[in-house]
Amino acid sequence: MNDAEKAFREEADDLLEQLEQSLLDLEKTPTDKELIDCAFRALHTLKGSGAMFGYERVSAFVHNFETAFDQVRKGRAPPSHELVAVALQAKDHVRVQIEAPDAADEDHGRRILDELRRVVEASLATPTAPAGAASIDATLREPAGGETARVTWRLRFSFHESVLVNGTNPLLLFDELRALGDFDLNACGDAVPALDAIDPTLCYLSFEATLVTDQPRSAIEDVFIFVIDEMRLEIERVDEEASPRIEEPSAATADAPATVTRRSAESDGRGAGSVRVQAEKVDELMDRVGELVIAQARLTQLAETASLDIKSIAEEIERLAANLRDVTMGIRMVPIGTLFGRYRRLVHDLSSELGKPVDLVMSGEETELDKTMIERLADPLVHLIRNALDHGLEDAAGRAAAGKAATGRIRLVASHSGAEVLITVADDGRGLDVARIRAKAIANGLIAEDAVMSDAEIHQLIFHAGFSTAQSVTKLSGRGVGMDVVKRTIESLRGAIDIASRPGAGSEVTLRLPLTLAIIEGLLVRVGGARYVIPLSSVEECVELSAAGDNGSAGRSFLNIRGDLVPFLRLREFLSAKTPPDPHQKVVVVSFGEQRVGLVVDQIIGSHQTVIKSLSKLHADVPCFSGATILGDGAVALIFDIPHLVDRGQAHDEERKAREREAA
Structure with missing residues (x-):
């Protein structure tokens, strides 16, 4: 794939995303003219750029898509739920045509266009539409009597001289203007140099034209939308009943004609506001x-x-x-909004499929997160939203019986909390059934029948592989695959998951994530002769190990910190340190989720700016460490993965106690 094609695909991806968001918004506010224009501009640009970069099938399909949608733009066809659904299918087909041209089913594309025409033409059967309107193309070229008067426009325009080098074909633009109405074009060659000085790759001509059309001024501007930053364009309206005059200017420009002038970044000496970087x-x-x-x-x-x-x-x-x-x-x-926007379509489609009307409410889209994290969060959030729709929200009868509004609500919220980003998926459904989860866990052998567990601990059981309380398997859920993937992915990002639920009031799943995966602030400690890093975002406080705690039983014991009992883990024993312990050991109190645990170390060296390096494939399955870093003296320090470290420490403690019981 060459650079030009890569650039087209990147731009097409942005345009398709813009189109999808506009269509979904139109379903909520069908009278918003700005949304309709936004969707139409995206289609128009896709059509032009597709033809320019050799995607002829894309250009042809989008042309027909645009032709049908133009009826919405003219106000002849309302953007109904049915029309938006078909338009979204058409958008999906365009994406396939671009990303996998060989896999695109053109027969399927034709069926989508036929359905789009059917939906639009059904909407055209109104008192203001011409009786027996047979086709969309006909309505485009033959405006209904009395609907829109034909207006004469005078155009003056010139392109940047490198327009041909950049791949633009002005002839295609002239064809689009000709399709709008009666078009008469004259070229001006005053700037053409002598024959021996002509560069055949440059454009020296400027143009004057008249256009008689029933289309609005914005339709003319849209023809040039793809090259507007590399040209000068003047559009004047001509009064047909009097001598030609300029369209009524605004008060701010009373002495000047209505002019749209755009210059390239090179011409005004300023760089672009943003630049694409791989x-x-x-x-x-x-x-x-x-x-x-x-x-x-x-x-x-x-x-x-x-x-x-x-x-x-x-x-x-x-x-x-x-x-x-x-x-x-x-x-x-x-901004995490680039990720959140994808789920509007997911909720829209699942809502229709399950027959559950749902509102997706998003907030905190401006919250920023490392791009690598955003990429890896896409699938976990899909699982959480699907579960909220399928398991969490009741059907219409269930919501009516519970005295709730017929339309369910799912909230997707992002916010900063210290050095973490919190992402919450919440619903107003039935909530988690603690008794049912516990019974299923006992039946699966995950917990003992007499196990004493808090509601929060029982909630965490849903993340076990193969765990599901669904009574039947559907194509959406029921196999117990998904939530365990969510947990593994979040933990691989050094994050944690909190669950809060109230019966009949809904559930909240909160993902706690570090801001970045590249460089973190850490607390450098020494255990025996080795140094380790504890992520500073997990550290609550540091205290000295009391004499009572130091003389307690080996393994896992408890500290009394301001009246709270905090279990602590002796890292020397867990890591099998061979050197004698320091006389005054320290305890680093860390927290994750609702747990607080103390980690006993020999020395706290201080804060450390930690550049995270991934472990090799040979050490990838070591669960207690999330990576390593290189210290100033060239030595390597391992970085603790706090949740896994505590889990393994607890297991190590249980094994030690079992050995002591056997020895006794």
Whole structure:
């Protein structure tokens, strides 16, 4: 795939997303003219760029799609639920034509267009429409009597001289203008140089034209929408009953004709507001910044014994490296709204399929998260939303019996909380049935029948592989596959999942995620002769191990912290440290979800800017560590995965107690 085709696909992806969002919004507010124009502009640009880059089938399909949708734009066909549903199918077909042209079923595409025409033409049978309107193409070219007067427009335009080099064919634009009505074009060659100075790749001509049409001014502007930033365009309305005059200007421009003028970025000396960069290049930049942070940490360590001048330079480099790190991490941050927008279509389709009217309410779309996280969150959120729709929300009869509104509600919320981002999927459905979950867990052998568990602990059982309380298997759910994938994915992102539920009032699933996967703030500790990193976002406080706790039983014990009993784990025993323990050990109190646990270490060294390196394939299945980092002296420190560490510590403690009982 060449660069031009890649650029087209990226732009087409944005346009299709814009089209889908506009169509979904139209279903809620069908009278919003701006949404209709937005959808039409997306179609128009897709058609033009598809033809330009050789996607002829895409251009032809979108042309027919645009022709049908033009009736909505003219107000002749309302954007009904049925029309939006077919238009969304058409949009899906365009995506397939672009991403997998060989897999596109053109017969299926023709059936979609036939259905789109049927829906639109059925809407045209109104008192204002011509009787017996037989086809959309006919209504485009033959406006209904008395509906829209034909207006004469005078156009003056010239393209940037490199327009041909950029791949634009002005002849195609002239054909589009000709399709709007009676079009008369004259070319002006005043700027054409002498024959020996002509560059055949440049465009020297300017143009004047008249167009008699029943279309609005915006339709003329839309013809040039794809090249508007590389041309000068003037559009004047001519009064047919008097001498030609310029269209009535606004008060701010009373002495000037109505003019649309756009210049390329090169002509005004300013760069574009944004630039596309391949994700691989951003990742590579982040890797280089990580190496710089490691080198800077080593320099700072060496500078401690050096002269004041060297220390000053090391401090300056540390400041610059920190600024560069923050800027680079900012580049990787993406508004989570880019992810949330995908689920509107999911909820729309599932709502129709299940016969459950649902409102999707989103907030916090501006919250930013690392782009790698956003990519990996797509599937877990799909599972959570599907479960909320299928299991959480009642059907119409159930909601009526519970005294609830007929339309269910799913909330998708993102927010910052310290160094974490919280993403919540909530519904107003029936809530989790604790008794049913417990019974299913006992039947599956996950817990003992006499096990004492809190509601929060029982809620977590739904994340076990193969666990499902569904009474029947459907194509949406019932096989117990999905929620365990959600948990594994979130934990692989160093995140955690909280569940809150009230019977009859709905459930909330909250994903707690770090801001980034690349560089984190950590607490550097020593256990025995090795150093480890504890993510600072998990640390609540640090206390000294009391004499009572130090003299307690081996393994897992409890600390009294301001009246609360906090279990603690002796990392020396868990990690099999061989060196003698320090005389005054410290406890790092960490939290995840609703749990608080103390980790006993020999020494707390201090905060550390941690560049995370993935473990090798040989160590990928080591569950207690999420990665490693390189310290200033070149040594490697492992990074604790707190939830897995505590789980393994508890299992280690149970095994130790079992051995003690056997020995006794």
